[in-house]
Amino acid sequence: MVKQAENICRQARIQLRDNKREFQNWRxxxxxxxxxxxxxxxxxxxxxxxxxxxxKIISNVxxxxxxxxxxxxxxxxxxxxxxxxxLKSLNFQINLPTPLAYVEMLLEVLGYNGCVVPAMRLxxxxxxxxxxxxxxxxxxxxxxxxxxxxxxxxxxxxxxKFISVKxxxxxxxxxxxxxxxxxxxxxxxxxxxxxxxxxxxxALASIAEFSYAILTHSVGANTPGRQQYIPPHLxxxxxxxxxxxxx
Numbered sequence: 001m002v003k004q005a006e007n008i009c010r011q012a013r014i015q016l017r018d019n020k021r022e023f024q025n026w027r028x029x030x031x032x033x034x035x036x037x038x039x040x041x042x043x044x045x046x047x048x049x050x051x052x053x054x055x056k057i058i059s060n061v062x063x064x065x066x067x068x069x070x071x072x073x074x075x076x077x078x079x080x081x082x083x084x085x086x087l088k089s090l091n092f093q094i095n096l097p098t099p100l101a102y103v104e105m106l107l108e109v110l111g112y113n114g115c116v117v118p119a120m121r122l123x124x125x126x127x128x129x130x131x132x133x134x135x136x137x138x139x140x141x142x143x144x145x146x147x148x149x150x151x152x153x154x155x156x157x158x159x160x161k162f163i164s165v166k167x168x169x170x171x172x173x174x175x176x177x178x179x180x181x182x183x184x185x186x187x188x189x190x191x192x193x194x195x196x197x198x199x200x201x202x203a204l205a206s207i208a209e210f211s212y213a214i215l216t217h218s219v220g221a222n223t224p225g226r227q228q229y230i231p232p233h234l235x236x237x238x239x240x241x242x243x244x245x246x247x
Contacts (some may be wrong), residue, residue, distance in 0.1 A: 003089040011198045015161060021221055036082075038072055043082040051095060099130060100175035109199055111179070116188045117181050125180035133176065136217050141166055174202055175210030179218070 049058040103126050111119035145162045174196045181192035
């Protein structure tokens with residue numbers, strides 16, 4: 001919407017000649033932007049639904065009914081034109097990877113493989129933990145860095161090399177799902193982690209370390225600034241021990 005507003009104003013400045021006309025045209029442009037804002041916003045939501053893994057996307061009928069309830073009357077052709085305008089403004093670059101896409105893809109595979117924990121239950125917990133990881137992004141990844149180098153004070157070079165881990169959405173997704181499975185059912189945690197390892201090829205220890213970091217911060221055992229270094233093999237062993245205690 002910002003890009004479209006900039007384009008409209010840029011074209012208007014080229015066409016305008018005097019102040020009076022500029023004032024009149026600016027009022028018309030403001031009204032045009034105001035009238036299109038809700039339609040563009042709904043088009044963004046509709047495009048996002050088409051890119052997601054939802055079973056039912058937001059249909060044109062649903063959108064038209066929603067807009068009508070707000071007092072806006074549009075046709076299906078106008079909806080399609082609005083979506084196309086949004087796509088053009090973004091140069092059709094909208095299929096960007098997100099951690100949620102990886103999580104939902106893996107959950108679909110787990111469900112197809114007969115995961116003992118229902119995918120819908122895992123999905124709800126995964127959404128909550130994804131929010132948590134973004135809120136506590138730095139302390140969670142700092143604890144992972146300390147565990148990976150087995151040192152509580154990593155150097156600047158080690159921190160820079162660790163950036164690739166922070167950008168690994170697949171690793172984040174398996175950690176989120178593993179932590180969710182642990183919350184939902186301790187007894188089935190090992191089976192879920194083995195499935196994830198088989199699907200992604202990520203080592204069991206790495207999945208355990210990541211899920212341990214997420215769980216540690218989610219329960220608030222220690223404040224981020226006072227956490228002690230925990231060796232990665234002990235982190236993995238801690239989860240396995242708790243997971244097998246009820247078997």
